[in-house]
Amino acid sequence: MSGAEFLKEETRNLSEANGPKSLLPTSLRSTETALNCCWAIDQWTHWRQQAHDIKQYTLAHLDELLDQFTANLERKGFKVLWAADAEEANQLVLDIAKKHNAKTAVKAKSMVSEEIGLNHFLADRGITALETDLGEYIVQLAGQRPTHIVTPALHLSKEEIGKLFADKLGVKETSVPEELTALARKILRQKFCEADLGFSGVNFGIAETGTLCLVENEGNIGLSTSAPKVHIAFMGIEKLLPRLADLPLFLNMLPRMGTGQKLTTYTHLFNGPAPGREMYVILVDNGRTKALADPEFRQILQCIRCGLCMNHCPVYRQVGGWAYGWVYPGPLGEVLVPSLLGIEKTWKLPFACSLCGACTSICTVKIDLAHCIVKLRKRAVKAGTPAGNLLQTLIWKNYAFWMQSNRRFRLTMFGVKTGIRLAPFLPWHPNMLGAWTRGRALPQVPKEGSFRDWWKKKN
Ligand code: SF4
Structure with missing residues (x-):
């Protein structure tokens, strides 16, 4: 049974066992919706391979495709700018803001x-950029960071x-989602x-036509x-x-995998500025080349930011997005962030993983995240980071000893279960x-026995 088949069966079993869907935990509900939405179509595995x-083709021909893309953008009246890193990208935005005497941005x-x-x-230079995605708006109002790349206010x-709205906006407190949304809508x-300025990302850039595609x-x-006169679109060069x-394949895949929708509500195709308006595209490298x-690790640049690997990751689902400490959390972040910034600064990330492989079995574009994570661990040790220090080495050698034989493994599990049962009686607990x-x-400690007992019974 493949990992995907196993997950499919398990989400079904859980759904049946828990009765109505509303009784399932939120994270599992969204995962289940996304999975049902994908498995409802026979050609899902074929689509995944095609994507x-x-x-892969895009990455192999990225230089030519970028040339074609930028030539087509310029032909259509976009202003194309290149940023080698974060500093340069920010400076370009500041220059545009100064040129247009801009003080506010949505x-x-x-x-x-x-x-x-x-x-x-x-903000440090006196320009306010207000988030307008509802989740991002909430998180910005709370002075927090997003916890998920698709659903930033998931926590x-x-x-x-x-x-939060009552405290920050001085309105009557309510917890009715429709009322909260209407309030944010009115303010925004x-x-x-x-x-003065409008900022956006780009979901897909079409090299052949010089088109920007954004979904929402x-x-x-x-x-x-469309409301501000100047639009600045930020695009990673791999998009x-x-x-x-x-495009239709990806428009079908992205919402199904990200939010369990067959299609997003709006799909925008930008083909150049309207008269009297300006459109800038800032192509950001920031470690991508x-x-x-x-x-x-090149394959991580295939990512379309659907967020599905996070929804499936047992570690992410326990610790949430902030614990990773970087903008991209979950399995995606564990591979992407070290690839962009180098393993020396980010060595802890690949260790925030149980290596269950759920991310690899589900990734929309078939990135082998789990094996990338293992390779990054090796790289972290080789690079002389604390991951390879004497204490770590002794811990893992000891762990390997106890895990490498059936009898030793059972003995370990017996010890762990006994420890958990006795721990509450220890004076220094908690x-x-x-x-x-x-x-x-x-x-x-489950009364009915271990996973191995359950597996034996089930089969
Ligand atoms: S790594 Fe795969 S599953 Fe995760 S966000 Fe990217 S495309 Fe989606």
Whole structure:
């Protein structure tokens, strides 16, 4: 049974066992919706392979495709700018803002702009960039960072958002989602009309035609890019598709995998500025050419930012996005961030993984995330990071000893279960492992036996 088949069966079993879908945890519900949405179509595995092949072709011909893309963009009246790193990208935005005497900007969701720290850079120079995606708006209002690349306010309940709106906006507290949305909508409408600049990301750039494709559900991208006179689009250089004919496949895949929708509510195709308006495209490298030159990790540039690997990751689902400490969390971040910034600074990331392989079995464009993570661990040790110090080496050698024989493994599990049962009676509990054990309850030892017993019974 493949990992994907196993997950499919398990989500079904869980769904049946839990009765109505509303009883399932939120994270599992979204995963289940996404999976059902994909498995509802017979050609899903074929689509996945096709998407993988197109992205591989794109990376193999990236130089030619970028030339074709930029020539077509310029022919259509876009102003194309190149940024080697975050600093240069931010400086380019500042120069444009100065040129247009801009003081305010409305911003549609853009992971590249998060990556380059655009909001803080502009705020320090007296320019306000207001997030207009509802999740990003909430997170910005709370002074927090997004916790997920697709659903940035995933960590907040409607009650917490109601309280936040009451505190920050001085409105009556409510936890009715429709009322909260209407309130944000009313405030943002005004801001769209007043802003000097509009920022957006780019989901797909079509090399053949010089077209920018952006997808969304809320209408804020449409307003951010059309209300202000100047639109600046940030695009990672890998976000290309060779032909317009490739786009429908990705428009089908991205929402199905990201949010469990058959299609996003709005799909925008930009083919040049309207009269009297200006459109800039900032092509951001920020470590991507370095990643492209690395045959072991080049495949991470195939990513279309659907977020599905995060929804499936058992570690991400426990610790959330902030624990990773970088803009891109989950399995994607564990491979992408070290590829962009180097393993020396980011060595901890590949170790935030149980190596279960769920991400590899589900990734929309078939990136072998799990094996990349293993290779990055080796690289971290070779690079002389603390991952390879004596204590770590002794821990893992010891771990390997106990895991490499059936009898030793069973003995270990017996010891762990006994330890968990006895721990509450120890005088130094719950400070045993500092903040980790203070903030968490001990896992329950299942009465009906281990996973191995369950597996034996099931088969
Ligand atoms: S790595 Fe794959 S599953 Fe994860 S966000 Fe990227 S495309 Fe989606």
